[in-house]
Amino acid sequence: MEDVTATREVATHCPYCALQCGMMLRATPAGSVEVHPRQFPTNRGGLCQKGWTAAELLDHPDRLTTPLVRQDGELRPATWDEALDRVATAITGIQETHGKDAVAIFGGGGLTNEKAYALGKFARVGLHTKNIDYNGRFCMSSAAAAGMRAFGVDRGLPFPLADIGEADTLLLVGANVAETMPPFARYLTEQKERGGTLIVIDPRATATARQASLHLQPTPGTDLALANAMLHIALSEGWIDEEYVASRTTGFDDVRRVVASYWPARVERLTGVPVADMEAAARALATAGTAIILTARGAEQHAKGVDTVTAYINLGLALGLPGRPGSGYGCLTGQGNGQGGREHGQKADQLPGYRKIDDPAARAHVAAVWGVDPDELPGPGPSAYELLDSLGTPAGPKALLVFGSNPVVSAPRAAHIEGRLKSLDLLVVADFVLSETAAIADVVFPTAQWAEEDGTMTNLEGRVLRRHALRKPPPGVRTDLAVIAELASRLGTGARFTTEPRAVFEELRRASAGGAADYAGVTWERVDAEDGVFWPCPSVDRPGTPRLFLDSFATPDGRARFLAVEHRPAAEEPDAEYPLYLTTGRVLAHYQSGAQTRRIDPLRKAAPNAFVEMHPDLAARLGVDSGDEVTVTSRRGQMRAPARLTETIRPDTVFAPFHWGGAARANSLTSDALDPTSRMPEFKVCAVRVEAATT
Numbered sequence: 001m002e003d004v005t006a007t008r009e010v011a012t013h014c015p016y017c018a019l020q021c022g023m024m025l026r027a028t029p030a031g032s033v034e035v036h037p038r039q040f041p042t043n044r045g046g047l048c049q050k051g052w053t054a055a056e057l058l059d060h061p062d063r064l065t066t067p068l069v070r071q072d073g074e075l076r077p078a079t080w081d082e083a084l085d086r087v088a089t090a091i092t093g094i095q096e097t098h099g100k101d102a103v104a105i106f107g108g109g110g111l112t113n114e115k116a117y118a119l120g121k122f123a124r125v126g127l128h129t130k131n132i133d134y135n136g137r138f139c140m141s142s143a144a145a146a147g148m149r150a151f152g153v154d155r156g157l158p159f160p161l162a163d164i165g166e167a168d169t170l171l172l173v174g175a176n177v178a179e180t181m182p183p184f185a186r187y188l189t190e191q192k193e194r195g196g197t198l199i200v201i202d203p204r205a206t207a208t209a210r211q212a213s214l215h216l217q218p219t220p221g222t223d224l225a226l227a228n229a230m231l232h233i234a235l236s237e238g239w240i241d242e243e244y245v246a247s248r249t250t251g252f253d254d255v256r257r258v259v260a261s262y263w264p265a266r267v268e269r270l271t272g273v274p275v276a277d278m279e280a281a282a283r284a285l286a287t288a289g290t291a292i293i294l295t296a297r298g299a300e301q302h303a304k305g306v307d308t309v310t311a312y313i314n315l316g317l318a319l320g321l322p323g324r325p326g327s328g329y330g331c332l333t334g335q336g337n338g339q340g341g342r343e344h345g346q347k348a349d350q351l352p353g354y355r356k357i358d359d360p361a362a363r364a365h366v367a368a369v370w371g372v373d374p375d376e377l378p379g380p381g382p383s384a385y386e387l388l389d390s391l392g393t394p395a396g397p398k399a400l401l402v403f404g405s406n407p408v409v410s411a412p413r414a415a416h417i418e419g420r421l422k423s424l425d426l427l428v429v430a431d432f433v434l435s436e437t438a439a440i441a442d443v444v445f446p447t448a449q450w451a452e453e454d455g456t457m458t459n460l461e462g463r464v465l466r467r468h469a470l471r472k473p474p475p476g477v478r479t480d481l482a483v484i485a486e487l488a489s490r491l492g493t494g495a496r497f498t499t500e501p502r503a504v505f506e507e508l509r510r511a512s513a514g515g516a517a518d519y520a521g522v523t524w525e526r527v528d529a530e531d532g533v534f535w536p537c538p539s540v541d542r543p544g545t546p547r548l549f550l551d552s553f554a555t556p557d558g559r560a561r562f563l564a565v566e567h568r569p570a571a572e573e574p575d576a577e578y579p580l581y582l583t584t585g586r587v588l589a590h591y592q593s594g595a596q597t598r599r600i601d602p603l604r605k606a607a608p609n610a611f612v613e614m615h616p617d618l619a620a621r622l623g624v625d626s627g628d629e630v631t632v633t634s635r636r637g638q639m640r641a642p643a644r645l646t647e648t649i650r651p652d653t654v655f656a657p658f659h660w661g662g663a664a665r666a667n668s669l670t671s672d673a674l675d676p677t678s679r680m681p682e683f684k685v686c687a688v689r690v691e692a693a694t695t
């Protein structure tokens with residue numbers, strides 16, 4: 001029995017973003033749960049408003065505490081047995097009629113390592129389907145692909161966060177950390193106090209850009225050209241680290257040739273960034289003792305996101321940054337477990353340990369851990385958007401199980417994707433609230449929240465962290481691991497699954513052993529004792545690896561690879577009918593699809609509704625005043641929200657946050673153009689028309 005009269009306390013981490021701020025959770029005798037910040041190397045005692053209020057969802061009236069099943073068009077409460085039986089029976093029937101691949105899974109980067117691993121395993125040996133992918137594809141997949149291409153491994157930051165505060169020059173490309181990772185701002189302050197230079201590239205003068213020594217404000221979708229121009233300048237000024245290029249890299253000659261045509265005046269015309277600013281940025285990077293280049297979604301969520309990140313990696317390599325202590329290139333991973341979530345098998349082309357699913361040696365290793373024949377493992381499936389787009393089509397899956405995502409709000413071209421979801425024979429959602437996606441499901445499983453389960457998360461630094469449960473899930477609620485295990489047992493493979501997160505982690509250690517993301521030496525005890533353990537960590541008697549690439553890169557020859565990349569226009573550029581750029585992103589108070597944060601009072605008060613940010617000159621041309629309702633129309637659909645006027649945005653660009661559904665859904669507008677390599681959708685640019693709303 002739990003002692004309900006005493007105050008209980010556990011050290012854990014915030015449920016939201018990849019900074020994974022350390023927090024204490026306290027259960028008071030009165031039954032409430034309090035959040036207190038905690039000293040941890042990443043947040044150093046800081047929390048943002050979302051972290052402070054995270055516990056408010058635990059006992060929220062909107063919390064689901066019973067399974068729901070659809071009957072006569074309505075969701076009604078059901079017992080666990082009824083709901084689980086209904087799903088298992090439907091899956092069996094669908095697979096008998098249409099084949100194993102007719103059932104698909106959509107996962108999330110907020111799931112613990114244990115859940116992400118179990119979900120990937122459930123797809124491959126529980127359902128025998130190739131159709132599994134996750135929302136990380138919408139997040140950092142372009143940076144991951146570029147990192148793999150250049151360095152042979154993808155770890156968001158290949159160095160600890162602390163290095164950032166000590167960099168002489170820091171370049172942030174499409175990252176608004178002041179709103180997306182507020183405690184990160186400490187590193188910016190520290191960097192400034194040491195006399196460092198901060199350069200921000202963003203079409204908006206965000207709270208982050210306003211702290212910068214230099215703000216470059218390009219046309220959306222032109223970051224690649226900007227990087228090539230900075231490299232062009234570095235070449236003509238003789239700033240290249242020739243010795244590093246010769247000893248640690250391959251492929252520079254091609255890049256040298258290609259960037260020759262990115263002379264600054266030409267790139268000023270392409271990007272709108274003054275030549276003098278490009279020169280100042282290149283100089284600050286090239287002449288600094290230590291310099292760090294970081295990209296985030298602003299640079300990456302484009303149909304050329306992989307090449308754009310490659311262009312910044314090229315710039316970094318030419319200046320000799322990656323692998324030099326205190327310097328480097330990194331991507332700011334977004335979701336709480338965005339890093340671990342992409343390492344353990346919920347991605348369509350991967351097996352645990354960041355192994356490739358089409359690599360025979362990887363298949364043999366993982367199949368041995370799972371006790372199956374390697375030939376039984378399915379091959380790679382389609383990427384997230386392609387999977388969602390195929391749902392319910394003659395050749396596509398007829399059933400989808402969603403764990404940890406709300407694609408009705410967050411997927412690109414969302415009205416179309418909502419239609420695909422509705423066309424399924426079976427949509428199952430595991431969630432703790434009735435998200436917009438759960439609301440159209442056939443079966444909803446109420447699952448545990450972060451304060452109610454143990455597990456591990458891997459933060460943006462590749463540091464494995466421990467999530468500690470404070471209390472048990474409320475009556476009627478089960479964990480995601482339990483839902484997976486119960487379904488597996490009804491489908492005849494129950495013996496392969498467990499509800500115990502620690503047992504899952506032990507299996508994950510074995511499955512990841514020898515892979516790029518090697519967790520074999522990570523134990524829950526070590527994670528607690530050492531403030532987290534950085535992967536790779538191949539054995540318990542070896543330390544983790546806070547800094548990668550110091551001696552060599554993870555490529556076959558140990559050298560980083562340059563790759564020449566060229567600017568190309570966005571998939572959809574403005575024209576007479578749709579004359580403006582739309583870009584989308586985040587505000588401080590809300591998280592992602594807003595399913596969690598829109599239910600929390602202080603956050604709702606801080607940011608009650610969506611808005612369309614535009615320059616006063618544009619507003620004047622449209623005859624729109626601050627606060628007036630506007631409609632924004634693209635070739636995919638329409639959204640409606642009040643106008644917010646600000647001088648901080650380019651007059652040719654409007655911005656909308658994507659945290660709201662319904663009429664204010666920004667993703668009704670966004671395009672489904674995909675990057676050819678990462679399959680990342682172009683969330684950050686499409687062409688729109690804005691008008692004053694008529695009614």
Ligand SMILES: Nc1nc2c(c(=O)[nH]1)N[C@H]1C(S)=C(S)[C@@H](COP(=O)(O)OP(=O)(O)OC[C@H]3O[C@@H](n4cnc5c(=O)[nH]c(N)nc54)[C@H](O)[C@@H]3O)O[C@H]1N2
Nearest residue numbers: 174175176180220221296297298334335585586588591592
């Ligand atoms: N408050 C809050 N914090 C979050 C999240 C959240 O939903 N809310 N989500 C978490 C997750 S999953 C993620 S992925 C991260 C995302 O973190 P960020 O990448 O920092 O967030 P975004 O707002 O998506 O985009 C960053 C900036 O890119 C700019 N931008 C748009 N188009 C372009 C372009 O073409 N080029 C350049 N250079 N910049 C452009 C936008 O103006 C925006 O300011 O945040 C994490 N933290």
Ligand SMILES: Nc1nc2c(c(=O)[nH]1)N[C@H]1C(S)=C(S)[C@@H](COP(=O)(O)OP(=O)(O)OC[C@H]3O[C@@H](n4cnc5c(=O)[nH]c(N)nc54)[C@H](O)[C@@H]3O)O[C@H]1N2
Nearest residue numbers: 135138139404405406410430431435584592593595658683
């Ligand atoms: N226009 C536009 N669209 C975007 C972006 C953008 O910048 N612009 N950014 C994209 C990015 S970077 C991302 S990461 C995606 C994110 O978008 P989504 O994938 O929709 O992410 P969330 O809103 O975090 O959805 C998580 C859902 O799962 C639930 N949940 C949370 N934790 C758990 C858990 O442990 N188990 C279960 N079963 N459920 C859980 C939550 O209640 C919520 O309903 O959006 C993408 N969409």
Ligand code: SF4
Nearest residue numbers: 014016017021048051
């Ligand atoms: S910055 Fe991220 S991890 Fe830290 S409290 Fe805010 S949402 Fe949570």
Ligand SMILES: [Mo]
Nearest residue numbers: 138139334335
């Ligand atoms: Mo993300």
